Amino acid sequence: MVFGFIKYQRDKKALKRFVEKNREIFSKVPMETCKAIEVLTNTKEISKYIEQNEDGREAVNVCVALEEMREDAKAEGRTEGRTEGRTEGEALFASLTQKLVRDNRMEDLMMATKDKEFRSKLYQEYNLAKDL
Numbered sequence: 001m002v003f004g005f006i007k008y009q010r011d012k013k014a015l016k017r018f019v020e021k022n023r024e025i026f027s028k029v030p031m032e033t034c035k036a037i038e039v040l041t042n043t044k045e046i047s048k049y050i051e052q053n054e055d056g057r058e059a060v061n062v063c064v065a066l067e068e069m070r071e072d073a074k075a076e077g078r079t080e081g082r083t084e085g086r087t088e089g090e091a092l093f094a095s096l097t098q099k100l101v102r103d104n105r106m107e108d109l110m111m112a113t114k115d116k117e118f119r120s121k122l123y124q125e126y127n128l129a130k131d132l
Helices: 002-008 012-021 031-041 062-102 106-114 116-125
Strands: 050-052 058-060
Touching (some): 002 012, 002 031, 012 062, 062 116, 106 116
Antiparallel strands (some): 050 058
């Protein structure tokens, strides 16, 4: 189990298939084994998912741990993407605003704040569409 985990650690899809194929084994991994996996793969999050085994010993459901770690990574990626998108959108609109003010097109600027299609046409007109 440990060697399989190490073998597939860099290939997320293969690791997921390996864990799913061995779901029964990975559903209750002893703490000692989890510590070994963490040390050998430099994965520190697995032991956060400690549960009690039927015999009262601590174990980790690695299947659940990996799924939750994946979900956390996805959520973090979405948050970063939204932040980046907002920053880029603000910069793009700021650039359009500067050009419209420079050209004394205040009515077009007001319209651009309300009408997405009109704003898109202005981006194209000012050669900013490549940034969309």
